[in-house]
Amino acid sequence: MDLNIQNVIKSYGAVKALDNVSLNIPHGSLVCFLGPSGCGKTTLLRAVAGLEEIDSGRIMLGDNDLSHTPARSRNFGVVFQSYSLFPHMTAARNIAYGLECRSWTKAQIAARVREMLDLVHLANQAEKLPAQMSGGQQQRIAIARALAPNPSLLLLDEPLSALDAKVREELRNEIRALQKRVGITTIMVTHDQEEALAMADVIVVMKDGHIEQTGTPQTLYQQPLTSFVADFIGRMNILPLDKTAGNSLHFADKVLKLDAAEISGSAPVSKVGIRPEAVSLLPATQTMPDDNHFPATIRSQIYLGHISRLEVVPDKRPDVKISVEMHGTANRAGYLPQTGDAVTLHLPADALRVLS
Incomplete structure (x- = not known):
């Protein structure tokens, strides 16, 4: 019953x-x-x-x-x-x-x-x-x-x-x-x-x-509906969007691209989230397309054996600290940055979640 x-x-x-x-x-x-x-x-x-x-x-x-x-x-x-x-x-x-x-x-x-x-x-x-x-x-x-x-x-x-x-x-x-x-x-x-x-x-x-x-568990981790759930279930970077005119979502002086399904609702979007393991880091010298790539700096790094946790700050939003989790000795792009390095921060559109 x-x-x-x-x-x-x-x-x-x-x-x-x-x-x-x-x-x-x-x-x-x-x-x-x-x-x-x-x-x-x-x-x-x-x-x-x-x-x-x-x-x-x-x-x-x-x-x-x-x-x-x-x-x-x-x-x-x-x-x-x-x-x-x-x-x-x-x-x-x-x-x-x-x-x-x-x-x-x-x-x-x-x-x-x-x-x-x-x-x-x-x-x-x-x-x-x-x-x-x-x-x-x-x-x-x-x-x-x-x-x-x-x-x-x-x-x-x-x-x-x-x-x-x-x-x-x-x-x-x-x-x-x-x-x-x-x-x-x-x-x-x-x-x-x-x-x-x-x-x-x-x-x-x-x-x-x-x-x-x-x-x-899979739904709550992959598709949290609110900032509270996103932050309480696992670790989540909450990105406050820049206040700009029009319908575009802006972060760190760039238009932030999201999957269409994430922004299909009528309510205005003020926050988006991304899991630390979904964030990619690339050398600052590597040329990349403009979508969701941001110049940034590594502020700190913690080595935990099977993973490394890094704190990254976008150059245009120094008030926002983004956690990055990399398994093994390098991230999925095969690049292991060090504290103080200038990097390119990539926030994949398919990993960004709109949070109420």
Whole structure:
């Protein structure tokens, strides 16, 4: 069954934590609520879980209106970043606890606990207490406990944020594989864009209590609709256009060419964006056609092994710093400039995106 969130509003005093939020989550998908602190993503998750009472709107699971159903009656599995395991219970007993509360038989509980431990690859940890397990193992037990009662929805509230970088990367792959294997509809809250890009079928970018943009990771990265989404998902150069008369778009004293599809709307264009890896640098002495080529200077360079990040300033717009990302030891044109070099900056028309 799909989860349908309809016109949900939640306020704390004068602050609207959720401002008329509507969203449909298809059955079996993994959806990430992504955004900075205070954007409303955790409040929305808690509203879905029944841990926050909404002021208005509806939360529908299929044809069932859950808007005012208590959390204990929603049959949702919830996993928090703090694990919340019972410290005096073994891994097996932690998984069994929720089943005991639902009056499963001892035989049913034993079989389900074995199944869940096998699912998270921790059968050999069954008799260990939480303090005897690593953070990653504890979080897998917490997920197994949430899945044990066959919930209709799995809710993950920043489940990886308490782990170190390497364990976090390993566990995010495990959670994604586990979600696909079980086929359960899953909502995950995160502020980590890389985590969302790596795990989600759909990303919901939130800002100030409303949804800024919804789409697949590829759509949000390649076709952001606003400056906020462009800057929050990956890295993006935002180019403020020069104020000039007429319909032409000007940047650094030149007409800026864009794909026709990008400027087909009726709204005036004030900003365009381009990803750092889409920018090309060429020697200043190399003769190039005029379209979107600008004289510029390398201000700084950071070598990170597999990539180099450069900061480039157009000569005619010294107030604008453009990030360039080059893989390996040179960019796709085979040229590796150095700090202080004069270069030709190329902004390919097919990589420029109009931002509202």
